Amino acid sequence: xxxxxxxxxxxxxxxxxxxxxxxxxxxxxxxxxxxxxxxxxxxxxxxxxxxxxxxxxxxxxxxxxxxxxxxxxxxxxxxxxxxxxxxxxxxxxxxxxxxxxxxxxxxxxxxxxxxxxxxxxx
Amino acid sequence: xxxxxxxxxxxxxxxxxxxxxxxxxxxxxxxxxxxxxxxxxxxxxxxxxxxxxxxxxxxxxxxxxxxxxxxxxxxxxxxxxxxxxxxxxxxxxxxxxxxxxxxxxxxxxxxxxxxxxxxxxxxxxxxxxxxxxxxxxxxxxxxxxxxxxxxxxxxxxxxxxxxxxxxxxxxxxxxxxxxxxxxxxxxxxxxxxxxxxxxxxxxxxxxxxxxxxxxxxxxxxxxxxxxxxxxxxxxxxxxxxxxxxxxxx
Numbered sequence: 157x158x159x160x161x162x163x164x165x166x167x168x169x170x171x172x173x174x175x176x177x178x179x180x181x182x183x184x185x186x187x188x189x190x191x192x193x194x195x196x197x198x199x200x201x202x203x204x205x206x207x208x209x210x211x212x213x214x215x216x217x218x219x220x221x222x223x224x225x226x227x228x229x230x231x232x233x234x235x236x237x238x239x240x241x242x243x244x245x246x247x248x249x250x251x252x253x254x255x256x257x258x259x260x261x262x263x264x265x266x267x268x269x270x271x272x273x274x275x276x277x278x
Numbered sequence: 279x280x281x282x283x284x285x286x287x288x289x290x291x292x293x294x295x296x297x298x299x300x301x302x303x304x305x306x307x308x309x310x311x312x313x314x315x316x317x318x319x320x321x322x323x324x325x326x327x328x329x330x331x332x333x334x335x336x337x338x339x340x341x342x343x344x345x346x347x348x349x350x351x352x353x354x355x356x357x358x359x360x361x362x363x364x365x366x367x368x369x370x371x372x373x374x375x376x377x378x379x380x381x382x383x384x385x386x387x388x389x390x391x392x393x394x395x396x397x398x399x400x401x402x403x404x405x406x407x408x409x410x411x412x413x414x415x416x417x418x419x420x421x422x423x424x425x426x427x428x429x430x431x432x433x434x435x436x437x438x439x440x441x442x443x444x445x446x447x448x449x450x451x452x453x454x455x456x457x458x459x460x461x462x463x464x465x466x467x468x469x470x471x472x473x474x475x476x477x478x479x480x481x482x483x484x485x486x487x488x489x490x491x492x493x494x495x496x497x498x499x500x501x502x503x504x505x506x507x508x509x510x511x512x513x514x515x516x517x518x519x520x521x522x523x524x525x526x527x
Contacts, residue, residue: 194452201407 186262209276245275281505285362292368294321296467301497315341343390357405364414391435416443447513456512463519486521
């Protein structure tokens with residue numbers, strides 16, 4: 157397994173006080189693990205420290221996702237296009253999955269954090 | 279009671295004021311390394327007159343809130359090493375009736391004293407979050423409670439900053455970071471000294487104990503609230519004015 161995803165999963169386990177087996181790349185950070193705002197803040201600070209990158213909390217945690225989707229509707233453009241602009245670290249298939257998954261709750265997955273970190277460190 | 283401190287390094291914003299200097303000495307005496315920021319040449323001069331040039335056991339550095347990017351870079355450099363405490367004395371001076379204020383002066387005053395402070399508190403609290411421990415004390419003023427002609431902008435900046443600090447304590451308390459707002463009354467130093475020389479007699483008559491504050495008394499209070507004994511104070515506001523602002527007048 158990629159050492160970055162392992163490091164991210166370890167950090168999540170420590171901050172959220174969950175067991176290793178509960179955290180996989182496809183695990184939902186908020187929906188499955190119950191992360192709260194304060195946990196996300198600590199996660200951002202720790203990831204920033206570990207990978208020596210500047211992190212935008214708004215971007216890495218997809219905080220404005222639903223606002224962007226509404227914005228796309230208002231501007232009569234495709235949500236996929238706008239999300240690809242706003243979140244360049246997400247691939248097209250992930251964006252499609254996110255749009256199909258919105259009604260189930262917060263969509264952020266562990267793999268999204270990895271994609272953000274990898275884009276920043278590339 | 280001998281105060282105990284688990285922290286070793288303290289950032290003191292606006293540390294060149296008289297009370298900041300006294301506090302820095304108290305910190306040194308208690309094994310805490312103070313990092314004192316100053317805004318102007320006058321501030322640096324005051325620090326050098328008090329502690330000498332390049333004093334041992336402390337760090338002195340410029341931090342002009344009006345030069346946002348340079349000040350943030352300097353701040354980030356200073357907090358890249360562990361900071362256990364923050365004491366924030368920094369406050370610009372702008373006295374004017376609200377109705378006669380200069381538009382540009384209002385914008386820049388709020389930019390320096392509210393916006394920059396928010397950016398600084400964000401960075402400092404994030405640094406403390408990494409170490410899961412930290413204590414922040416904002417030195418406000420009783421002017422935040424008692425409106426005074428000409429002090430509308432000063433009071434507004436203090437109240438806005440108080441809110442930021444209190445919120446930070448609420449938001450990060452679970453992660454070991456606590457905040458406190460201290461509202462001192464009239465202090466016989468700095469801008470308070472000149473005011474008291476003119477109106478001290480009248481002011482003292484309004485203070486139940488008849489005494490204004492000395493810088494050392496404020497520094498002692500700050501040291502107590504920084505100490506391990508005051509761990510349960512969080513997102514709170516304490517008035518330190520001998521009862522001056524407690525009554526109707």
